[in-house]
Amino acid sequence: MTDHLTIPDDLLPSDGRFGSGPSKVPVPTLEALADSSTSIMGTSHRRPAVKNLVGTVRSRLKDLFNLPDGYEVLLSNGGATLFWDAAAFSLINAKSEHLVFGEFSSKFATAAKKAPHLSGVVEVNADYGSCPDLVEDPSVDLYALTHNETSTGVMAPLSRPAGDALVAVDATSAAGTVMVDPSVFDVYYFSPQKAFASDGGIWFGLFSPAAIARVEEIKASGRYMPSSLDLSIAVQNSRENQTYNTPALATLFLMNETLAWMELHGGLEFTSKRCAASAATIYGWAERSAFATPYVTDPKLRSQAVATIDFAEQVDAAQVAKTLRANGIVDTEPYRKLGRNQLRIALFPAIDPTDIEALTACIDYVVERL
Numbered sequence: 001m002t003d004h005l006t007i008p009d010d011l012l013p014s015d016g017r018f019g020s021g022p023s024k025v026p027v028p029t030l031e032a033l034a035d036s037s038t039s040i041m042g043t044s045h046r047r048p049a050v051k052n053l054v055g056t057v058r059s060r061l062k063d064l065f066n067l068p069d070g071y072e073v074l075l076s077n078g079g080a081t082l083f084w085d086a087a088a089f090s091l092i093n094a095k096s097e098h099l100v101f102g103e104f105s106s107k108f109a110t111a112a113k114k115a116p117h118l119s120g121v122v123e124v125n126a127d128y129g130s131c132p133d134l135v136e137d138p139s140v141d142l143y144a145l146t147h148n149e150t151s152t153g154v155m156a157p158l159s160r161p162a163g164d165a166l167v168a169v170d171a172t173s174a175a176g177t178v179m180v181d182p183s184v185f186d187v188y189y190f191s192p193q194k195a196f197a198s199d200g201g202i203w204f205g206l207f208s209p210a211a212i213a214r215v216e217e218i219k220a221s222g223r224y225m226p227s228s229l230d231l232s233i234a235v236q237n238s239r240e241n242q243t244y245n246t247p248a249l250a251t252l253f254l255m256n257e258t259l260a261w262m263e264l265h266g267g268l269e270f271t272s273k274r275c276a277a278s279a280a281t282i283y284g285w286a287e288r289s290a291f292a293t294p295y296v297t298d299p300k301l302r303s304q305a306v307a308t309i310d311f312a313e314q315v316d317a318a319q320v321a322k323t324l325r326a327n328g329i330v331d332t333e334p335y336r337k338l339g340r341n342q343l344r345i346a347l348f349p350a351i352d353p354t355d356i357e358a359l360t361a362c363i364d365y366v367v368e369r370l
């Protein structure tokens, strides 16, 4: 049985987790959590130990992204998915434009479309595997961009259009993998279980002064909004290093460990180079391979956060993923709704570039023997 094909030990990566989220949390990071013993876990999020942890995470994010004065790091519960709903209540005045080129960008567009208090959305579409160009539209007050479409492995260029509409960037899987110029966004939001080697449940947002002003304006207008989706409440709480309701303390702890590691090695320059090295390895391998090709045809759009690799018809990618899984190499399956004969491989900073190299050798080994 091919499921029982055993990959030789000397080919295996040092860590077999290649999922796009929840993603690999390095063992030392998990050990640090265990070692933290009674200092954080099981203590009040309204007391100094946890509030200081939140404060450290916020200031490390500010440094990591080199945020200009006036930009604020906000956080609250619910992850990036909840942030879309919060944005529909608390950040979009009337009408938003969405660049749609995958499942995640499409979900935010749908959330905005359904909000009864908004007056519709402008959707700019591109085929999956590519990305659309932004179309300047004076009738919209927010542009919704996605830095990395995790469902397709497209990393899109970011730019700020003319006018004073806000630019909100879903950076859930991009943040931490690639350099970004804060002047192009008003909100750069993400979840900790992707490039930050932490766990889920929280969203982080880097907010410009204009974005904070928008939140306050909409609040002052008296629009109904549930408290959990009211970003003005997130602003108040974040400023006090708290969240409106109880956050996952382990998520915050792991996030802080990863941020300290990134900082120690040189910040975003270090992480983006490391991700670029992994990307060069996987795409280079696929281009040389007789059976694999990068799904994203334009090399400039190939993600250095998440790589999508198509397989030739005669190779069953699902079978390859299953065999890898039986050998402890997990979560290389493609995004479920994309429906391609493909593997999807995370290239996040926590993943050692030499493990990406090892993974390609394991795939070759499996495919030769299937």
Ligand SMILES: *Cc1c(COP(=O)(O)O)cnc(C)c1O
Residues within 6 Å of the ligand: 021, 078, 079, 080, 081, 082, 104, 146, 148, 149, 150, 151, 170, 171, 172, 173, 191, 194, 200, 201
């Ligand atoms: C994972 C992901 C999300 C959803 O994040 P959650 O934390 O699960 O809500 C949204 N957008 C992108 C681009 C993602 O990769």
